Amino acid sequence: xxxxxxxxxxxxxxxxxxxxxxxxxxxxxxxxxxxxxxxxxxxxxxxxxxxxxxxxxxxxxxxxxxxxxxxxxxxxxxxxxxxxxxxxxxxxxxxxxxxxxxxxxxxxxxxxxxxxxxxxxxxxxxxxxxxxxxxxxxxxxxxxxxxxxxxxxxxxxxxxxxxxxxxxxxxxxxxxxxxxxxxxxxxxxxxxxxxxxxxxxxxxxxxxxxxxxxxxxxxxxxxxxxxxxxxxxxxxxxxxxxxxxxxxxxxxxxxxxxxxxxxxxxxxxxxxxxxxxxxxxxxxxxxxxxxxxxxxxxxxxxxxxxxxxxxxxxxxxxxxxx
Ligand code: SF4
Numbered sequence: 001x002x003x004x005x006x007x008x009x010x011x012x013x014x015x016x017x018x019x020x021x022x023x024x025x026x027x028x029x030x031x032x033x034x035x036x037x038x039x040x041x042x043x044x045x046x047x048x049x050x051x052x053x054x055x056x057x058x059x060x061x062x063x064x065x066x067x068x069x070x071x072x073x074x075x076x077x078x079x080x081x082x083x084x085x086x087x088x089x090x091x092x093x094x095x096x097x098x099x100x101x102x103x104x105x106x107x108x109x110x111x112x113x114x115x116x117x118x119x120x121x122x123x124x125x126x127x128x129x130x131x132x133x134x135x136x137x138x139x140x141x142x143x144x145x146x147x148x149x150x151x152x153x154x155x156x157x158x159x160x161x162x163x164x165x166x167x168x169x170x171x172x173x174x175x176x177x178x179x180x181x182x183x184x185x186x187x188x189x190x191x192x193x194x195x196x197x198x199x200x201x202x203x204x205x206x207x208x209x210x211x212x213x214x215x216x217x218x219x220x221x222x223x224x225x226x227x228x229x230x231x232x233x234x235x236x237x238x239x240x241x242x243x244x245x246x247x248x249x250x251x252x253x254x255x256x257x258x259x260x261x262x263x264x265x266x267x268x269x270x271x272x273x274x275x276x277x278x279x280x281x282x283x284x285x286x287x288x289x290x291x292x293x294x295x296x297x298x299x300x301x302x303x304x305x306x307x308x309x310x311x312x313x314x315x316x317x318x319x320x321x322x
Contacts, residue, residue, distance in 0.1 A: 001021055001022065001023045001024075001044075001048065001061065001062070001063050002022055002061055002062045002063075002064070003020050003021070003022060003060060003061040003062070004018055004020070004021040004022075004044070004047060004058070004060070004061035004062070004063065005018055005019060005020065005021075005058070005059045005060035005061055006018035006040075006043050006044075006047050006052065006056060006057065006058050006059065006229075007056075007057050007059050008055050008056050008057075008276070009055045010055070010057065015276035015277045016059075016229060016276065016279070017040050017043045017056070017229050017276055018040050018043055018044060018047060018229045018230075019228075019229045019230045020061075020230060021040075021044060021061070021229075021230065021231055022231065022303065023044075023224055023231060023234070025173065025205050025207055026205065027172070027203075027205055028199070028203055028204075028205055029205055029206075029221040029222060030196070030199065030205070030206040030208055030219060030220040030221050030222075031205070031206065031207050031208065031220060031221070031222050031223075031224065032208045032209075032210070032213075032215075032216030032219070032220030032222070032223040032224070032237065033207060033208065033209045033210075033223075033224050033226060034209075034210060034211065034212075034213045034216055034223060034224075034225050034226070034252060035211065035225055035226035035227055035252075036211055036227075036252075036269075036273045037211060037273065038273045038276070039226040039227050039228065039229070039273060040226050040228075040229040040230075041177070041209045041211075041226055042096065042177055042178075042209065043056065043229075044209075044226070045093060045175050045177050045207065045209060047063070048063050048075065048091075048175070048207075049087065049091060049093055049175065050075065050076070050078070050083055051093070058076060061076075062074065062076065063075040063076050065086075065090065065091070065173075067090075068172075073086070085119075088115060088119055088168070088169050088171065089119060089169050089171060090171055090172050090173065091171055091172065091173040091174075091175070092165075092166040092167070092168075092169070092171045092173075092174050092175070093166065093174070093175040093176075093177065094162050094163055094166050094174065094175070094176045094177065094179045095162075095177055096177045096178045096179075096181065097178075097181075100158075101162065102150040102158055102161060102162065103150070104149065104150055104151060105149070106149070107146065107147050107148060107149055108132075108136070108145060108146055108147070108148055108149075108150070108153070108161055109129065109132055109146040109147060111161075111165065112131075112132040112135060112136075112146075112161070112164065112165055112168065113125075113128040113129065113131075113132050115165055115168045115169065116128045116131055116132070116168060116169075119169055120169070129146075131168070132146060133146060135164040135165075135167060135168055136161075136164060138164060138167065138198060139160040139161070139163055139164045139167075139194060139198075140160065140190075140194055141157055141160055141161070141164075145157070155183055155187070156183055156187035156190070156191065159179065159180065159183060159187075159191060160191060160194070162179075163176075163179070163191070163194075163195065167198065167202065167204075170202060170204070171204060172204055172205060173204060173205050173206075173207070174204055174205070174206050174207075175206075175207045175209070176195075176206060176207070176208050176209065177209045178209055178210050178211070179191070179208075180192065180215075181210070181212075188215075192215065192218075192219050195219075196219060208220055213225075213240075213249075213252045213253060213256075214253075214256045216237060217237050217238075217240065217241045218237075220237045221236065221237060222234065222235065222236055222237060223235065223236075223237050223240045225240070225246060225248060225249045225252065227248050227273070227284060227285055228273070228274050228279055228280075228284030228285070229276070229279075229284075230284070230303070230315065231303055231313075231315070232246050232248055232249070232285070232303070232314070232315045232316070233245060233246040233248070233249045233312075233313070233314045233315070233316075234303070234312060234313045234314075235311070235312035235313070235314075236311065236312070239311075239312055240253075241253070245306055245312070245314045245316065245318075245319055246314050246315070246316050247285065247289045247290060247291050247316065247318075248269070248285050248288075248289070251267070251268065251269035251288075252269070254266065254267045254268070255267075255268045255269065269288055270288055271287060271288040274287075280297070281297055281298065282295070282296050282297040282298045282299050282300055282301075283296045283297070283299075283300065283301050283315075283316070283317065291318060293317070294322075295317050295322035296317055299317070299322055300315075301315040301316050301317050301320060301322075302315060302320065303315040304320060306319035306320070307319070
């Protein structure tokens with residue numbers, strides 16, 4: 001994604017939800033995207049998949065998909081027909097609360113084979129059923145559940161069916177938008193472990209969206225932190241955990257109690273995320289930032305590598321010359 005901008009609404013009523021987003025997902029990696037509600041994470045997922053519905057509109061930038069054969073695909077200019085072939089086949093998405101997206105009056109079998117029927121019409125009925133069984137096994141569900149209706153499955157199982165569906169055509173990229181938020185922590189961990197194992201087996205890339213940065217530290221290769229529609233920090237997961245450089249990332253990391261070490265008071269982040277229609281000037285985080293200083297309210301910090309560290313980027317005047 002290069003210089004991606006998304007607005008909601010048009011004309012004087014338009015508010016900007018994504019601003020100048022530059023992000024690269026490398027083949028085979030898990031890229032975590034974190035930030036509070038309203039920071040633009042889901043908007044980014046919808047924009048990249050061209051699923052933004054009105055009043056959402058992409059107002060600038062590029063989304064380029066580098067195919068295995070070496071050709072580049074400009075996702076923003078695909079025709080509806082090309083888009084239909086691209087989705088599921090190359091890129092799939094597991095939505096927020098996806099476990100409630102299963103059709104209640106169809107069995108798991110009919111919903112899994114429907115994807116195959118639409119995209120692989122040459123497959124026989126028996127092959128489709130065999131593939132549906134394989135997919136269920138892949139996510140750790142017994143194949144005798146194929147005939148079940150969604151209400152006969154637990155929440156965790158329904159969520160895993162959705163993940164199986166997203167993997168049905170072996171896409172190169174899977175976007176997971178808060179896929180485990182509605183589940184208890186034990187189930188959440190089980191599903192994420194399974195996901196990491198599947199990624200190793202099948203080699204797809206993942207954009208994992210959540211407000212829970214502690215999950216990302218454990219399961220991602222790289223993490224990008226969003227605030228006010230911008231990426232404010234991007235680095236390897238271990239670097240963010242050990243040495244985050246943006247005060248907002250620090251705030252997110254200190255919003256969770258530590259399981260080990262001495263007890264400490266949770267600091268959290270004072271205030272609330274900005275409203276899109278009233279974005280603060282300069283660095284959007286400045287009204288909440290404990291380290292804000294002179295230039296912060298006046299100038300928007302650019303996302304760039306802090307001195308000598310080319311493998312990470314941060315948008316904060318503490319690390320760049322205003
Ligand atoms: Fe805080 Fe200023 Fe850095 Fe923004 S630019 S995070 S206000 S120190």
